[in-house]
Amino acid sequence: MAEIKLKLKKKPELPLEADIITPDNLVGKTIAEIKKLAIYHGKEVVKLGDFFDISGKSTDINDTKIIIEGDLSNVKRIGEKMSGGEIVVNGNVGMHVGNQMNGGKITVNGNADDWAGAMLQGGELEINGDAGHYVGAAYRGFWQGMKNGTIKVKGKVGNETLAWVNGSKPGNRFPKLICGSAGAFLGIHSHGGIIIVEGDSDRCAGADQVRGTIVIKGKISRLLPSFKKIGEVNEIELPNGEKITGKYIEYSGDHSVAKNHSKIDKKTGEISNSSNGRLYIAA
Amino acid sequence: MVERKIKTIYDVVCPFCGTLCDDLEVDIDIKEDSVIEVRNGCQIGTKKFFSSNPSGHRYLKPRIKTNGEHKEVSWDEAIDAAADILVKAKRPLLYGFSSTECEAQSKGVELAEILGAILDNTASVCHGPSLLAIQDVGAPLSTLGEYKNRADLVIFWGSNPVHAHPRHLGRYSEFVRGYFRKDGRNDRFIIVVDPRNTHTAQIADLFIQVKPNEDYELINAIRAVLRGVELDVKEVSGVSIEKIRELVDMLKLCNFGVIFFGMGLTQTLAHHRNIDAAICLTRELNDHTKFLLEPMRGHYNVTGANQVFTWNTGYAYSIDFSRGYPRYNPGEFSSVDLLIKDEVDSSLIVASDPASNFPAAAVKNLFKHPLISIDPHETPTSAFADVVLPAAFAGIECEGTAYRMDSVPLRLRKVKNAPGECISDKEILEKLIIKVKEKLGE
Numbered sequence: 128m129a130e131i132k133l134k135l136k137k138k139p140e141l142p143l144e145a146d147i148i149t150p151d152n153l154v155g156k157t158i159a160e161i162k163k164l165a166i167y168h169g170k171e172v173v174k175l176g177d178f179f180d181i182s183g184k185s186t187d188i189n190d191t192k193i194i195i196e197g198d199l200s201n202v203k204r205i206g207e208k209m210s211g212g213e214i215v216v217n218g219n220v221g222m223h224v225g226n227q228m229n230g231g232k233i234t235v236n237g238n239a240d241d242w243a244g245a246m247l248q249g250g251e252l253e254i255n256g257d258a259g260h261y262v263g264a265a266y267r268g269f270w271q272g273m274k275n276g277t278i279k280v281k282g283k284v285g286n287e288t289l290a291w292v293n294g295s296k297p298g299n300r301f302p303k304l305i306c307g308s309a310g311a312f313l314g315i316h317s318h319g320g321i322i323i324v325e326g327d328s329d330r331c332a333g334a335d336q337v338r339g340t341i342v343i344k345g346k347i348s349r350l351l352p353s354f355k356k357i358g359e360v361n362e363i364e365l366p367n368g369e370k371i372t373g374k375y376i377e378y379s380g381d382h383s384v385a386k387n388h389s390k391i392d393k394k395t396g397e398i399s400n401s402s403n404g405r406l407y408i409a410a
Numbered sequence: 411m412v413e414r415k416i417k418t419i420y421d422v423v424c425p426f427c428g429t430l431c432d433d434l435e436v437d438i439d440i441k442e443d444s445v446i447e448v449r450n451g452c453q454i455g456t457k458k459f460f461s462s463n464p465s466g467h468r469y470l471k472p473r474i475k476t477n478g479e480h481k482e483v484s485w486d487e488a489i490d491a492a493a494d495i496l497v498k499a500k501r502p503l504l505y506g507f508s509s510t511e512c513e514a515q516s517k518g519v520e521l522a523e524i525l526g527a528i529l530d531n532t533a534s535v536c537h538g539p540s541l542l543a544i545q546d547v548g549a550p551l552s553t554l555g556e557y558k559n560r561a562d563l564v565i566f567w568g569s570n571p572v573h574a575h576p577r578h579l580g581r582y583s584e585f586v587r588g589y590f591r592k593d594g595r596n597d598r599f600i601i602v603v604d605p606r607n608t609h610t611a612q613i614a615d616l617f618i619q620v621k622p623n624e625d626y627e628l629i630n631a632i633r634a635v636l637r638g639v640e641l642d643v644k645e646v647s648g649v650s651i652e653k654i655r656e657l658v659d660m661l662k663l664c665n666f667g668v669i670f671f672g673m674g675l676t677q678t679l680a681h682h683r684n685i686d687a688a689i690c691l692t693r694e695l696n697d698h699t700k701f702l703l704e705p706m707r708g709h710y711n712v713t714g715a716n717q718v719f720t721w722n723t724g725y726a727y728s729i730d731f732s733r734g735y736p737r738y739n740p741g742e743f744s745s746v747d748l749l750i751k752d753e754v755d756s757s758l759i760v761a762s763d764p765a766s767n768f769p770a771a772a773v774k775n776l777f778k779h780p781l782i783s784i785d786p787h788e789t790p791t792s793a794f795a796d797v798v799l800p801a802a803f804a805g806i807e808c809e810g811t812a813y814r815m816d817s818v819p820l821r822l823r824k825v826k827n828a829p830g831e832c833i834s835d836k837e838i839l840e841k842l843i844i845k846v847k848e849k850l851g852e
């Protein structure tokens with residue numbers, strides 16, 4: 128695999144917007160050309176080479192690996208809308224890493240700030256640390272958030288992770304998140320996301336969830352009153368066919384949503400098991 | 411005894427809170443150019459008129475800080491110094507705007523665009539979450555006259571108008587007689603939902619005490635019960651299920667209901683999701699009856715700031731011009747977040763006092779960098795500013811437009827002249843724009 132190496136010279140004083148750093152933008156360019164690419168430091172337009180030492184080369188996008196070294200916690204938008212190839216960040220990374228990407232892979236060996244993988248359309252984002260709020264969430268005012276792909280976060284994710292996630296079984300789109308622990312309002316307004324929390328979750332997971340599956344292998348600090356207990360299960364089948372075994376309590380919901388597909392039969396009071404929202408919490 | 415020459419001005423709009431009462435009568439001593447009496451206004455609105463009178467805390471001339479002390483200077487010097495700060499900054503912040511008129515606000519937008527600055531108004535610390543929720547799920551809103559004439563069920567959720575909007579109750583929501591509510595207070599059922607037994611709660615028909623920060627769960631349960639779902643729990647957020655059922659019946663059986671929500675919903679945990687849920691509840695209640703909701707906006711023209719910013723840039727607050735075009739992302743471009751992360755390198759504060767109401771960590775960073783304050787009188791912010799540009803009080807000393815909390819624009823009036831060399835916010839911003847353009851070589 129052809130590699131391009133970027134090393135941050137010094138931490139910028141103001142946030143740096145480096146949406147140019149994607150395999151799509153760097154591939155096929157000489158190092159001299161790459162150094163001249165524009166990035167934004169506050170309102171100043173500066174060159175990539177002003178802030179990074181750059182070496183390596185590449186020819187084909189899917190064969191390109193960009194390795195970035197340094198404390199990038201102030202560098203935003205790395206990997207924005209990338210469609211292939213690979214980015215490895217060895218350090219913390221700023222907001223919006225991998226937002227709207229639709230292919231390829233980003234690995235962050237550190238923590239990520241807010242909006243990591245926001246509105247992901249495909250590909251894989253792996254964060255080997257903690258992530259901020261709004262991981263994989265829809266940007267303000269969008270009704271369709273993450274549509275496909277996978278986000279893995281080793282540590283915790285912040286609030287409103289995967290807000291407005293939008294999966295579709297007929298469309299064969301299964302947006303998926305695996306995280307260590309989660310903040311409040313996990314998967315709010317979910318329309319078919321798959322969320323697996325290895326540890327605990329804060330309040331209101333699955334709020335306003337229309338479809339989707341949330342599995343919490345630890346505890347939840349406060350369960351929404353509009354979730355109804357169905358019973359105990361020993362195995363969970365996720366919408367994408369994968370299975371999780373273990374003792375879980377199954378809840379259906381969110382029953383406060385008018386559009387909820389989980390219909391309650393007026394005569395028998397039973398909940399139909401159609402394609403409705405599910406929340407599983409370890410027994 | 412000295413003879414006083416008094417002029418009375420009628421139908422004055424009160425430039426204090428979002429209720430924007432338009433029936434004040436102000437007596438002016440023409441010789442002294444001072445306010446001597448205000449009628450019809452509430453206590454807080456009246457005080458603002460009196461505070462415009464010449465006094466020790468009003469600025470009369472521009473000031474520049476040299477060696478830690480404010481020195482009075484000429485307008486030219488002050489504008490030059492201010493423009494210098496703004497032009498040199500790589501990421502300037504323009505904040506405030508909610509207590510001034512719309513024409514000045516649009517000048518603020520122009521200046522921000524020229525500077526590539528970040529533009530924000532006080533909605534980012536009050537009803538910004540309401541705007542986020544409205545973006546997500548829409549909002550069934552109306553004008554205050556509709557509520558006055560029609561509402562027979564009024565809910566104050568996390569708002570305390572007795573103190574924050576004193577005449578709201580008398581003019582629109584509680585005591586006033588309406589076209590279909592001939593008996594005023596007797597024709598309305600008032601519900602207050604709040605963690606505290608506020609003065610508004612004490613004059614309500616029903617007070618629901620919700621646990622702090624658990625409003626979301628309560629709204630969620632109400633929505634589920636409204637849909638006919640049997641809940642597994644006996645109690646939600648400190649409210650029993652029986653009580654929730656009773657409440658839902660009341661909501662369904664009223665003719666016309668309205669929820670007035672305040673910062674008790676927007677600025678407690680869950681923020682915009684509280685509003686999101688409240689909006690969804692209101693929407694779903696319309697399957698049974700007529701129901702609307704209304705944010706209780708605080709500053710008299712914060713609604714105007716949102717309107718002006720929106721028609722100019724497409725966004726209501728937290729706008730970043732650093733890339734030449736407006737971008738919007740509260741949390742990333744909102745003042746408090748930027749200041750806490752120390753991501754701005756100079757600030758221009760217009761008609762606002764962030765030093766009094768921002769978190770300490772943000773204020774510390776605000777003072778660390780060059781600071782310009784446009785304000786009629788001394789505030790904790792202006793006291794620490796490097797350049798102080800003295801303004802006339804919009805709505806008292808100069809005209810302009812302001813938007814009431816329900817987005818109805820009203821014309822503010824000039825009742826007296828500004829003291830000293832004070833000029834309007836709009837004129838100050840115009841001067842700044844000319845100077846900044848000159849320095850940028852445009």
Ligand code: SF4
Pocket residue numbers: 424425426427428429430431450451452453454455456575576577578
């Ligand atoms: S209620 Fe508000 S607008 Fe009306 S007089 Fe009082 S402060 Fe002024």
